[in-house]
Amino acid sequence: MPELPEAETIARGLNRRLARRRLGPVALLRSDIVHGDPRPLDRLLPGRRVMRVHRQAKRVVLDLQPATQLVFHLGMSGRLYLCGVAEPIEKHTHLRIRIVGTHHELRFRDPRRFGGVWCLTGSHRHKGKRLGEVGLEPLETTPAVFRRILSRQRQIKALLLDQRAIAGLGNIYSDESLHAAHIHPLAKAGDLDRAAADRLLRAIKTTLRKAIRFGGSTFMDYRRADGAEGSFQRYHRVYNREGKPCRACGTxxxxxxxxxxxxxxxxxxxPVA
DNA sequence: CGCATTTCCTGGAGGC
DNA sequence: TGCCTCCAGGAAATGC
Structure with missing residues (x-):
C-alpha cells in the first residue's frame, strides 16, 4: 500500500540509477493500465532520456526529454523496480522498459490493478482515465494553509485520506499521524482548534519524514526500487495493532x-473531543 | 452541495 | 487438501 514515503523511497532509488539514461524497447503486456497519450508506448518512449525521477503526492514521476512525463500510480499492490532483463517475469507484470547501455529493465507489476501509468506529452488527445488533481503537499504546507482545508463537518480521517485536500497520506500514515497528534479519527475537522490543527500538521510531517528515513512500511506488496523491504512498520504505533497495547500508554x-x-x-x- | 458508502481487483488468511 | 468466504485499500462512481 504505497503512500507518500513509499513513493518517495522508490523515486529516490530509481533516480540514482536512471538519471541521464535513455529508454530502450518497451513491452506492454497489458494495455488497459496505460492512460494519457493514445499513441503506443513502444513508439513514444524508446530513445527518450530520463532527466530525473521524483515523487508527486503518491506518484512516481519520470521526467523525460523531449517533453514527456511518465507517471506511475502504484495503487495498493503496484511495484516499480529495476531488474536484469533475464530475470523471470513475475505474474501480473504489465510493463517492461529496457534501459539503454545496461542489462536492466524497469518493470511495473500490479496484481490488483488499482494502479496505472500515465504518459503525458502535451498532446490534446487522451485515452483512459484522467490523472486526478492533488491537493497540498504535506511536507511543504504551512499551518495557515493547512487550517484552510479543514472543512466543517468532515471526519478528520476522511479528510486526510482525500487526495484533493492533502495528497500523499493513505490509511497507515493517517492513523499514525492522528495518534501522534492525539486526535480522535472521527473528530470533525472543523472542531479542531488552532493548537490541534497545528499539532496535526506537525505530526504528519514528522511521521512522513521518519517513514522516509526507514524506507517506508512493508506489509505485503510494497518493496523499494531495489527489491528491499522498508522497515517503518516496526515503528507503527497504531496501524494494524488492534488488541495490542498502545506504545505510549499501554491502553x-x-x-x-x-x-x-x-x-x-x-x-x-x-479521546473524543 | 457535501457528505458517506459502494465498487473495482487479486491473493492470502481462516473456517470447515 | 480443497473449497468457500472474507478482507485489504486508492480513488472513481454512486447514494443519501
Whole structure:
C-alpha cells in the first residue's frame, strides 16, 4: 500500500540509477493500465532520456526529454523496480522498459490493478482515465494553509485520506499521524482548534519524514526500487495493532471503521473531543 | 452541495 | 487438501 514515503523511497532509488539514461524497447503486456497519450508506448518512449525521477503526492514521476512525463500510480499492490532483463517475469507484470547501455529493465507489476501509468506529452488527445488533481503537499504546507482545508463537518480521517485536500497520506500514515497528534479519527475537522490543527500538521510531517528515513512500511506488496523491504512498520504505533497495547500508554488499541476503512487508534491518547 | 458508502481487483488468511 | 468466504485499500462512481 504505497503512500507518500513509499513513493518517495522508490523515486529516490530509481533516480540514482536512471538519471541521464535513455529508454530502450518497451513491452506492454497489458494495455488497459496505460492512460494519457493514445499513441503506443513502444513508439513514444524508446530513445527518450530520463532527466530525473521524483515523487508527486503518491506518484512516481519520470521526467523525460523531449517533453514527456511518465507517471506511475502504484495503487495498493503496484511495484516499480529495476531488474536484469533475464530475470523471470513475475505474474501480473504489465510493463517492461529496457534501459539503454545496461542489462536492466524497469518493470511495473500490479496484481490488483488499482494502479496505472500515465504518459503525458502535451498532446490534446487522451485515452483512459484522467490523472486526478492533488491537493497540498504535506511536507511543504504551512499551518495557515493547512487550517484552510479543514472543512466543517468532515471526519478528520476522511479528510486526510482525500487526495484533493492533502495528497500523499493513505490509511497507515493517517492513523499514525492522528495518534501522534492525539486526535480522535472521527473528530470533525472543523472542531479542531488552532493548537490541534497545528499539532496535526506537525505530526504528519514528522511521521512522513521518519517513514522516509526507514524506507517506508512493508506489509505485503510494497518493496523499494531495489527489491528491499522498508522497515517503518516496526515503528507503527497504531496501524494494524488492534488488541495490542498502545506504545505510549499501554491502553488496548481499538479498530473501527471510518471513511470505509479500517481505522486504528488509542482511546486514551486520542479521546473524543 | 457535501457528505458517506459502494465498487473495482487479486491473493492470502481462516473456517470447515 | 480443497473449497468457500472474507478482507485489504486508492480513488472513481454512486447514494443519501
Amino acid at each position: 488496548t488499541i481499538v479498530r473501527i471503521r471510518a471513511a470505509g476503512r479500517s481505522t486504528f487508534f488509542c482511546p486514551k491518547c486520542q
